[in-house]
Amino acid sequence: MNKIKNAAKKDIELKALLEITQSINSNLSEDSLYKIYRFTLLANLNIKKLCLYVLDDDWRCKVNYGTVTDYHEIALPAMYQNINSSVEIDLCESQFCEFTVVFPVFHKDKLLAVLFIAGFEEDGYSVNITFLQALTNIIIVAIENKKLARKQLEQEAYRKEMEIAKQVQNYLFPKYLPNETGLQLEASYIPHSKVGGDYYDYIKIDEDRFILCIADVSGKGVPAALLVSNFQASLRTLVRKSDNLTEIITELNYQINLSGNGENFITFFIGLYNANSKTLNYVNCGHNPPLLLGDGHEKQLEAGTTLLGMFQPLPFLTEGEVKNLSEFLLFCYTDGVIETFNSKEEEFGEERLFSLVKNQSSSTPLEIHQTIMQNVDAFKGEKNYHDDITMLTCKVNSP
Secondary structure, rough: OOHHHHHHHHHHHHHHHHHHHHHHHOOHHHHHHHHHHHHHHOOOOOOOOEEEEEOOOOOOEEEOOOOOOOOOHOOOOOHHOOOOOOOOOOOOOOOOOOOOOEEEEOOOOOOEEEEEEOEEEEEOEOOOHHHHHHHHHHHHHHHHHHHHHHHHHHHHHHHHHHHHHHHHHHHHOOOOOOOOOOOOEEEEOOOOOOOOOEEEEEOOOOOEEEEEEEEOOOOOOHHHHHHHHHHHHOOOOHHHHHHHHHHHHHHHHHHHHHHOOOOOEEEEEEEEOOOOOEEEEEEEOOOOEEEEEOOEEEEEOOOOEEEEEOOOOOOOOOOEEOOOOEEEEEEOOOOOHHHOEEEOOEHHHHHHHHHHHOOOOOOOOOHHHHHHHHHHHHHOOOOOOOOOEEEEEEEEEOO
16 A cells, blocks of 8 residues: 555656656746746645745745735745755744745755745645755756846846947047147046946047037946937037037037936037137036146136036026137046045045146146056055046147
């Protein structure tokens, strides 16, 4: 008689194992695997009450049946989150008193699940707890592998997105910056992550006029890269049609506000220099004021308006103008430079930055940037940069 019972028991266990493995091999979804697991234990192993908690970002009840309490709404108590062996449950214990035993499910020493069961010794059949643990382990490990595979796919997709965004951003920066006797430009760009939100540009209009600009876009990564791409395309289109900075800024603000629904914004500085009239016109849109040195000038260029994209229409707009400029240095930067911190949580700050620029004003733009970065690196020490760093320096000399 015992041989017959044992044979029947083996048949039931093999049937349960076969159903579980076939479900896994069919590449069913996680929800479907949990349903198959539930059905197998209920129909084949005749377990009357069951509750399975699985560790995702936190502990969640994934399978529950036969109980008065809905354990999907109950958090797993801390006392069960680190168990390493089967534990009999005190019938007087609150919340989980419907069960008689709880046991852990491990994979490579990592606790993946906690299983509560009751009513498994009825109708002359006693569940092999070791087999039940193995069966649960098989389904949980299969689901864990699905999660890992999904994360790998997501990470690969994200990596490809970032690579594309980085390529797009690289195309946006000018491939040529003049380095001649009368005009020298130097740009330095150090993104905090693979894809940053800073942008700079140089646009030659004709032999006497050119535009330079610098911007800091809200956000980072792919969304910021797309916003910068649209912004650059709009700017260059507008510059081909007009050299009126007020008109250009008004239209840029409209387009950013429209496409971003007032949720994206850009700090922006644009300057237009005319060598014939020796005049620099500019608009500062909430950006760090660039420093202008030369021909008796030492000033920050602040005239302009607020951030682009936040308000439509702009609440105010003033176009700045500096005349009688034949030899000068214009230093532009984003806030990542001055907001670099050292181990004492001190900020590098504008005063240190401008002091370096003034002391190096007779140097080339490249030498100025090298000096600044050496000082910033020494200042921060072991601390990491927490924002993009961009600098754009223009030096004009009379021929």
